Amino acid sequence: MRRRPGISGLQTAAATRDQYRSLGENVAKIRTDLMMEQLSIFRSQLEEFARKHKNDIRKSPAFRAQFHSMCAKIGVDPLASNKGFWAELLGIGDFYYELGVQIVNVCLSTRPHNGGLIDLEELRGLLSKQRRSSRDPITDDDCLRAISKLKALGSGFEVFSVGNRKLVRSVPTELNKDHNQILEIAQARGYVTSEEVQVSLMWHSGRVIDTLETLMKEGLAMVDDGHPDGIRRFWFPCVGSTSGAVEAGSELSS
Amino acid sequence: MDDFKFPYFFNYPPYFTLQPVRDTREKQIQLWKELILKYCKHHKVFLINLEEEFPLFSNTSIDRRLTYESREVFLGALVSEGRAEWMDKGHKKCLILWRRIQDWADLILEFVHEYGLEEGVTTLEEIRTGDETQGTELAGIDRVVLVKALKLLEQRGKAAIFKGTSADDEGVKFSI
Numbered sequence: 111m112r113r114r115p116g117i118s119g120l121q122t123a124a125a126t127r128d129q130y131r132s133l134g135e136n137v138a139k140i141r142t143d144l145m146m147e148q149l150s151i152f153r154s155q156l157e158e159f160a161r162k163h164k165n166d167i168r169k170s171p172a173f174r175a176q177f178h179s180m181c182a183k184i185g186v187d188p189l190a191s192n193k194g195f196w197a198e199l200l201g202i203g204d205f206y207y208e209l210g211v212q213i214v215n216v217c218l219s220t221r222p223h224n225g226g227l228i229d230l231e232e233l234r235g236l237l238s239k240q241r242r243s244s245r246d247p248i249t250d251d252d253c254l255r256a257i258s259k260l261k262a263l264g265s266g267f268e269v270f271s272v273g274n275r276k277l278v279r280s281v282p283t284e285l286n287k288d289h290n291q292i293l294e295i296a297q298a299r300g301y302v303t304s305e306e307v308q309v310s311l312m313w314h315s316g317r318v319i320d321t322l323e324t325l326m327k328e329g330l331a332m333v334d335d336g337h338p339d340g341i342r343r344f345w346f347p348c349v350g351s352t353s354g355a356v357e358a359g360s361e362l363s364s
Numbered sequence: 365m366d367d368f369k370f371p372y373f374f375n376y377p378p379y380f381t382l383q384p385v386r387d388t389r390e391k392q393i394q395l396w397k398e399l400i401l402k403y404c405k406h407h408k409v410f411l412i413n414l415e416e417e418f419p420l421f422s423n424t425s426i427d428r429r430l431t432y433e434s435r436e437v438f439l440g441a442l443v444s445e446g447r448a449e450w451m452d453k454g455h456k457k458c459l460i461l462w463r464r465i466q467d468w469a470d471l472i473l474e475f476v477h478e479y480g481l482e483e484g485v486t487t488l489e490e491i492r493t494g495d496e497t498q499g500t501e502l503a504g505i506d507r508v509v510l511v512k513a514l515k516l517l518e519q520r521g522k523a524a525i526f527k528g529t530s531a532d533d534e535g536v537k538f539s540i
Contacts, residue, residue, distance in 0.1 A: 332378035336428040345378040
């Protein structure tokens, strides 16, 4: 006949559980200590590395990119906080905050022209021009990092791909697939005609006109009726290069 | 002399077509207004005749030119800001005030003080082409603009315009 569980049986079970728990806590503590020790070794080595290569990281874009990919692999974000030891050691946070501010400036100052959409390459060109005198070279990668930090401000900065190009958006416009496809066609020459869109995307004319009209309302497209062939063209300042036009302007005047 | 620097938009074709979307059109008009004033100031152009070719209104390198309608819109925008005046009802000739009449009047007063003409007499031709104004901002001032500026001074009791001996030779007496 089986004995029914008595008070002493319950007590024994509770005691066993306690023992297990304290053993588990011990193991966890040992592990944590070990982890802390490893972390502090890792940290000091990383610090030493950073100190040693501080100048390389600031000066050389290639080195900077490698440093970032190394950090990403071990799950460290050197830009996560400006107060962290990274910022103190490298001033690398400042580098990106400064770049971020410059990006905002360029996006705002070109907005009347391009409706708040700018080609990443052009953005970098304008930034380099602005920084030319004083600074070290910057890459697309640097710009993307700085922009990703701007997102924290909730200011609607976003990077998206159109064809093989990247565009930076500084206004909260929702572009759908239709818009993107037209932008992609426009990349070839800076403009499209509605017939060209109809043919290459196999859309009927209503869809083409709707999409083009939305793009115009958003300030992203401009009409051009001045071509001798009389066919209306839709220009997209965000894919045609402003800096190119600026250069052409200075040629004209020289 | 021809070191005028054209802005980027002068080489971007759609800026030569009047934009249908209001916001875009307003930006476009603003840019053209500034360009017209800058260009006319640089080349000392006082009068634009809409029926004649005007270098600023076409860009051969991109094969674009402003239509009559868009010229009238851009100049009309300057008129409504007091930076230009239509010379006729048909809006064919436009006087460009890249310097406001008030500012021209101030320049004349400066000139008067410099040459001690506070109670003196001179002719309009003297102001426009005389040795005294040679090399100053007043040299070559448009006759219509000059008369407008002097009339402003007249209203303030600082000058009086009078007819000279010949029909086209008007004089002015300052009393400052």
